[in-house]
Amino acid sequence: MIPTLQDYLNIAPILVVSSVALLEVVIKILFKNSKKWFSYISISGLLVAIYFAVYNFGAISLSFNDMLFSGGFASFFEILFCIIGILTILQSESVNKIDEFNTAEYQILILFSIVGMMIMGSGADLITIFLGLELMSICFYILAGFARKHVAANEASLKYFLLGAFATGFLLYGIALIYGTTGTTNILAIARQYPMIFSIPLHVIGFILLLIGFAFKVALVPFHMWVPDVYEGSMTNVTGLMASGGKASAFAAFLLTFSIPLGVKNMELIQIISWLAVATMFVGNIFGLAQRNIKRMLGYSSIAHAGYLLVGLVSSNSLGNQGILFYLVIYSVTTICAFGVVSFVEDEYGKNLNIEDYSGLSVSNPFLAAVMSLCMFSLIGIPPLAGFVGKYYLFASAVQSNLIWIVVIGILTSIISLYYYLRIIVFMYFKEPKTENKIILSTESKISLIFSSVLILLLGIYPSLLLSVVEKFFKL
Amino acid sequence: MVSMYQFIGLIPLFPLIGFLINGLLGSKIKSEKIIGSISVLAVSLSFLVSTFIFFEMINLPTEERLKIVTLFSWINVGSINVDISYQIDQLSILMTLIITGVGSLIHIYATGYMHGDSGYWRFFAYLNLFIFTMLNLVLADNFLLMFLGWEGVGLCSYLLIGFWYDRDFENSTTSVAAKKAFIVNRIGDFGFLIAMFLIVQEFGSLQFLSVFSQASVIPSGDKILTAITLLLFLGATGKSAQIPLFVWLPDAMAGPTPVSALIHAATMVTAGVYLLARSSTMFILAPITMDVVAVIGICTAVFAGTIALVQNDIKKILAYSTLSQLGFMFLACGVGAFSVGVFHLMTHAFFKALLFLGAGAIIHSLHHEQNIQKMGGLKKYLPKTAATFFIAAFAISGIPPLSGFFSKDEILWKAFSSGSIWLWLFGIIGACLTAFYIFRLVTLVFNGEERFDEDLHPKEVPSAMTIPLIILAVLSAIGGLIGIPHFLGGSNKFEEFLEPIFKRANYQLPIAHDEIFMEYLLMSISVALAVGGILFARHLYLKDNSIAEKISKKYNYGYKLLFNKYFVDEFYDKVVVNPIKNFSDSVLWKKLDVKIIDEFINASGRITEYLSSLFVKIQTGVTDTYVLIFVMGVVLILLRMII
Amino acid sequence: MIPIQYYLLFAGFLFSVGLVGVLIRRNAIVVFMCIEIMLNSVNLTFVTFSAYLGDATGQIVVFFVMTVAAAEAAVGLAIIISLFRNKQTLNINEINLLKW
């Protein structure tokens, strides 16, 4: 019952990141003029966390009285979120333009949100998952409104907060009903009562409400309405973090609660999830067409991708789970990379966010244009980019479960999405540049963009690198 | 002895290296010469390697010719292993030869054509990438790798068609044309993807050999197989521009002419035919699909041929001509004569590349004038171009013994012997149309009076452009000789060479009787019709006033006769030509093509966008609405649980 | 003896009342209060189950939910203040700069 050293070792990544964040709080108080250092401290902290996560990778174990998983897929998610954090911080030079004094707080909040994500990705108890989710969400509410001089940021923050708190209510209600019918909140203990518990309607309803809570976070239709507004109003780097890490962690929690211990075997649940998937794919792709603001457009794109990811859950086989993990990595990296480009083109908060502003980017900054088109093609799913392999994986899992119709819808809607992804490329490559504004990229941001691009290419050409890792988590 | 087979990886590798060098460093390399030579070298080295492999192959016994070389494992999805591995057999090596051979000629030509363009390096990077993806398409040993190439050529064509983004193209911009090409292609790819998933489900593999050996034992007419083949054919119609997904091809003319040549002749559009030929085992077991293929093929052949009659843009005529010729290839596949389809693919690659490059030379020398009504009399300014162009025109019209004759005649014969007189009849009409429109073009461009601006002084293009023309002309002339059918005393080496590939498919076909008399008869009819078409076109469009005047001066007494003769012409014009032209112009082209099919594709995009802008109003920005929709979702889901 | 359903149903009733409030009220602070009602109804559910199951977990969860609610209240009210400073309104119908 009393935590042992092993327990602390098991959650070393989480401990490291949170202590680095706390350290930054102290530094901030002690040394007033030290803002330059924060990003380096954060990055080194995240790197150490990655080291520990790799160290723990070998075996899956439980720690802190079955509150957390560690090793295995938990380490996998920890590494993913740390990478997301590093990429975000590398790209976040523009934060200095927003509010010079709050650099430290920005770093601290990003680190805290990553702690939240890591806990969501490794929680073995609904309480820990809930607390991780709340930690992440609260950091996001704040980060969304970080550019507090601007009404749009305030608005985004308020909308996100009100709707998020509202969705939390449903999530908690779901946990309450599950607790009521099983007498426990521990995922493994709940799984042990399977399949008897699914005969109790209240239990299924509990799962449904839990699903709705997560559906809000991963932005499934019809719980997606906040996404475009919040994405548009928040600072671009924060948006990138929300769209990648926020979504990936919610999907991780989704997997943990629905798939890993239980296997979504309840037909009614699967049916509902498949409806959500179809609606999400349609709405995300169709609504994306009408967007002129690139952040809104990418917001709808992220909604649509949540739909594709859900296909893996609907097919409810190990292939689908592997596909989700694989695609989450690719999607996160691609999205954060795309938002990174957006943040560099946007010279100050809220400027240059229309698609027209990308005219002739290939001339004024070929590097950014190339990276952006790589991201777009990966999101479309053009082989041999990573996005294609991921989509292929997910759709193959659906085919394995005899769900050809959902594959057909998935591919059809992805054709629709072509229109808006291509629009950006058309503007970048086939239009004359409007104004001559030179974008100067710092070394950090270049590193981040190059790293993401290489990953997108590498995982497309040689996906086994990641697939072999992902496959270990699920036995066929 | 070291087998050349193991060097197969080099074939796609060279263009990839060329692409990487030009793509990454191109903007730094200032010299056009270096960029051009890297690019040309990359493709010609591939050609060299494939030639070696080809010669090694023909020295091997037939059963040892097929080999699979695995480079590395790509995707491991459960039980399905997809490798990056190349299948070398007669069909793929043939396609490789065509692609790299014709491709390198086009590359050489492009070094001259693109001279001075600001995007020189970009262009050659794209061209190399195009070749690379196309080679992956034909060399792949599984559907997924093939799909990689399949998507890749779509992507490259998108980049190349939109290459001159600062130029207008038919009331819109090239980027619109490029986007359309990409999207239409994706619709076809949709079919391919679904078919691929069905194949995985049905056969548990994507590897050609495994899939086809499993498929060959399925009884003919199986439902799944029909679905798979129909979907694959949908993919093929997208890439090979058949009805109804052909709309992108005429628009693809927005790109630089070497691109048109590359897309139309050697690479992209042949992908569909290649796919059918590759999957012949499955197609032959789905009679319904075969009928669909044949009918779509012949319809496209006639339809596009008719539209080509009235076009005035030189590249558009050639574009519709490509559609029409592709239709013939699909007709061949549809009646089960896959090797003939591939044969026509090859000869077509020669003469269509030649036609396009020739057209490019003309356009180049006239400073981007593309309207054939503003040309004329170019023969004396561009002698080499004219000579080669004439050879190509005769070849495409099917005049013996040029290459087009053998392949087209073979197709028509197979169509006839498959038992459908209608297919043959329409095929003959299509062939006749081909002869007519191509000679209308030739005559208006090279003969007659000079209708171009006087301050244009056309002169022969540089040798970088003429040499490829001459090589292609030689190929167009003699390329057909390897496929002389048996009844003409030939040995039909071509069919023999490809025989192992289509063994399974041929096994299913009824054995055609050798009706030598019939073959001769039909051949004579088609040749006669082609010649008739040519003469008619020459006659109609060679109303050279100077000649007429000369004649009337010399033979005063014949004036009346001549007048009468012209009267006959008028009569022809009124009764025969004009109705067809009007029909083609106002109905087929302006209504069916531009208005209906083209509009449909455009409209579906526009409608979705309109709907999108309509739906998006639900995003009112007011949190109330969002919560309301949220709760509605909850209530609906709970309702589903209760009921 | 009060059946467990009564408690649960009353919690559900409170949840629905909170729902109505969130849906129909325009004042951001009142909307937030209605969300608090919803959270409290969930707490009631937890405690009910905890008591009827004789298990402490439910009450522990309530403890955590309270902490979360406090944290959310702090952040939420801070957000409301910073918005009010810029826009001088809390009517969520007027907060619709970001749309479509």
Added chain:
Amino acid sequence: MALEQIIFWSLILVAGFSAIMVVVSRSPITSALYLILNLFCLGGFYLTLNAQFIAIVHIIVYAGAIMVLFLFVIMLLNLGDESKLRERIDWKTYISISISVAFFVELYYILMIQTPIPVTKLHVNSAEVGTVEYLGKVLYTQFIFPFELTSILLIAAIIGAIILAKKKFTI
């Protein structure tokens, strides 16, 4: 047993009434005060369920801290003026109410009709479970990790609240 019943039903009456009043009150201050009343009633429910510790903490944290914060902000922003926040009743209101009613009906159906839960008695251990001692033991052993996690959560919230609400943009 009658006393228990009486307490239960009167709590329901007051709690239900105050909850409704939170929603329908014009002034945010009235709403807040009704919410406090509602929270006290919930504390009463917790007592009837033998959850003494939670009941006390609930009153202290919710009514004592959170609601005071609410009132404080309302006063700070001077939102007492009702005319500023005129809220119309339109078709959306009716849809909203009917949707919520539908939600409640569904809950009713699930709880009362679909799920016959046999438990009608408080668990024998419930009185012991609700004590500070017992909960403290569980909290500091089994739930030590989530407990520590909440400290991080609160720090994040404090930092966030400070940077969002502080007056000057730069110090």
